[in-house]
Amino acid sequence: MGPAETTSLFLLLGIIVSKGLSSPLAGKEAWDYVEVRDGAHMFWWLYYADSQSSGYMDLPLVMWLQGGPGGSGSGFGNFEEIGPLNRDLKPRKTSWVQAASVLFVDNPVGTGFSYTDRPDVYATDVATVASDMLVLLKQFFTARAEFQNVPFYIFSESYGGKMAAAISMELVKAIDQGAVKCRFAGVALGDSWISPLDSVMTWGPYLYTTSLLDDFGLADVNRAAGEVKKAVEQQQFQKATELWSITESVVEQNTNGVNFYNILTQEPDEKVRASAGEDFIALQTRRHIRPLHSQSLSELMNGPIRKKLGIIPQNVTWGGQAEEVFSKMAGDFMRPVVDIVDQLLSAGVNVTVYNGQLDLIVDTMGQEQWLRQLKWEGLTGFNRLRWTALDDPVSPGVTGAFFKTYKNFAFYWILRAGHMIPSDQGPMALQMMKMITQQA
Numbered sequence: 001m002g003p004a005e006t007t008s009l010f011l012l013l014g015i016i017v018s019k020g021l022s023s024p025l026a027g028k029e030a031w032d033y034v035e036v037r038d039g040a041h042m043f044w045w046l047y048y049a050d051s052q053s054s055g056y057m058d059l060p061l062v063m064w065l066q067g068g069p070g071g072s073g074s075g076f077g078n079f080e081e082i083g084p085l086n087r088d089l090k091p092r093k094t095s096w097v098q099a100a101s102v103l104f105v106d107n108p109v110g111t112g113f114s115y116t117d118r119p120d121v122y123a124t125d126v127a128t129v130a131s132d133m134l135v136l137l138k139q140f141f142t143a144r145a146e147f148q149n150v151p152f153y154i155f156s157e158s159y160g161g162k163m164a165a166a167i168s169m170e171l172v173k174a175i176d177q178g179a180v181k182c183r184f185a186g187v188a189l190g191d192s193w194i195s196p197l198d199s200v201m202t203w204g205p206y207l208y209t210t211s212l213l214d215d216f217g218l219a220d221v222n223r224a225a226g227e228v229k230k231a232v233e234q235q236q237f238q239k240a241t242e243l244w245s246i247t248e249s250v251v252e253q254n255t256n257g258v259n260f261y262n263i264l265t266q267e268p269d270e271k272v273r274a275s276a277g278e279d280f281i282a283l284q285t286r287r288h289i290r291p292l293h294s295q296s297l298s299e300l301m302n303g304p305i306r307k308k309l310g311i312i313p314q315n316v317t318w319g320g321q322a323e324e325v326f327s328k329m330a331g332d333f334m335r336p337v338v339d340i341v342d343q344l345l346s347a348g349v350n351v352t353v354y355n356g357q358l359d360l361i362v363d364t365m366g367q368e369q370w371l372r373q374l375k376w377e378g379l380t381g382f383n384r385l386r387w388t389a390l391d392d393p394v395s396p397g398v399t400g401a402f403f404k405t406y407k408n409f410a411f412y413w414i415l416r417a418g419h420m421i422p423s424d425q426g427p428m429a430l431q432m433m434k435m436i437t438q439q440a
């Protein structure tokens with residue numbers, strides 16, 4: 001299938017409606033598939049930066065990776081978080097495209113519009129996820145050579161952070177070997193599943209101090225988390241994933257259904273809660289994959305968007321293979337990648353961690369906990385620094401975040417945000433992206 005390229009009609013209409021015809025023309029877009037392995041087709045969608053003051057060659061390129069595994073950047077990240085249009089196809093004020101070209105890739109294969117021809121082609125570990133992405137990036141930077149000298153950043157959310165770390169390390173090696181030509185400038189790990197055990201072990205204390213567990217609940221959650229710990233220590237990762245799921249059910253029961261993505265909200269839908277004897281993969285996809293595939297988003301992606309894209313094979317449904325993606329990765333899900341973050345830091349890569357204050361599934365306490373395990377020589381220097389407060393861009397005088405940076409590492413504590421930071425605090429997220437990409 002040939003490359004597709006167009007000017008977004010939706011964006012154009014949106015701009016005409018919102019600002020009148022004197023506004024600049026809508027941004028350029030491109031999308032395509034890359035067959036990253038035999039039978040494994042990966043979909044990407046690029047929005048060229050659309051800024052009034054700079055051309056896209058003078059702005060960075062940001063690749064966005066969604067979580068799950070099985071969540072779609074081209075769908076959720078694009079229309080619910082950082083793309084030029086929201087789910088109602090109205091312009092998003094905090095779109096990242098105003099300050100960067102944004103590349104959404106539906107990975108691992110089977111995610112979003114990506115698809116596999118055969119069940120044996122799904123990725124089963126993060127190493128395969130990384131090598132698949134390297135095939136895509138190599139092709140991308142060859143086909144779009146104009147981006148070879150543009151600073152390239154990888155931003156991620158949730159499980160996307162685990163993939164982003166592994167991909168970044170492979171990318172550094174590929175660039176050193178001359179296999180990929182690009183100006184890799186850094187990786188940003190948002191609410192990232194870097195050390196799953198540290199997340200699970202801090203659920204109890206975090207919920208207890210925020211009035212979401214009583215003493216009995218704290219003991220129950222800690223006991224369940226302790227079982228996860230045993231499995232991880234014995235390297236029984238499939239079992240650890242099953243026990244993680246059980247621990248979530250214990251949290252659910254004791255908190256009357258707290259929302260794992262934002263502790264100030266309750267799981268609105270009884271249907272996502274555990275039912276007796278349910279298969280854990282079915283339960284976990286219901287809990288963590290379905291929320292990224294709401295009915296309205298599915299209708300958009302499988303309706304007007306697939307029609308606009310024009311290259312989606314007839315028998316491929318956006319999100320149709322998401323459950324399989326998650327299920328095939330279940331044996332790798334609870335493995336930490338703290339060592340990979342260490343390698344990135346030692347290699348001199350700019351690494352940023354950012355985390356939402358109200359996120360439970362990847363709570364900030366857990367992030368701080370794995371941070372302390374880094375062997376990186378700069379850690380002592382980082383720990384000696386105090387953080388700096390940042391104003392919320394829309395409410396000067398009100399703190400929107402804290403941040404701290406030392407050598408090639410930075411940490412952003414984003415206030416009043418849960419797991420999906422750009423959805424919850426769009427202006428702050430945009431501001432942070434500009435700071436990380438050295439535009440602010």
Ligand SMILES: *[C@@H]1O[C@H](CO)[C@@H](O)[C@H](O)[C@H]1NC(C)=O
Pocket residue numbers: 115116117118313315316
């Ligand atoms: C779509 O159809 C083709 C041709 O029949 C088949 O090879 C492929 O496996 C199908 N893909 C999916 C995702 O069902």
Ligand SMILES: *[C@@H]1O[C@H](CO)[C@@H](O)[C@H](O)[C@H]1NC(C)=O
Pocket residue numbers: 184185186350407408
């Ligand atoms: C990493 O960030 C620093 C600023 O903190 C910057 O000077 C440096 O150029 C960045 N490195 C790369 C590879 O972009």
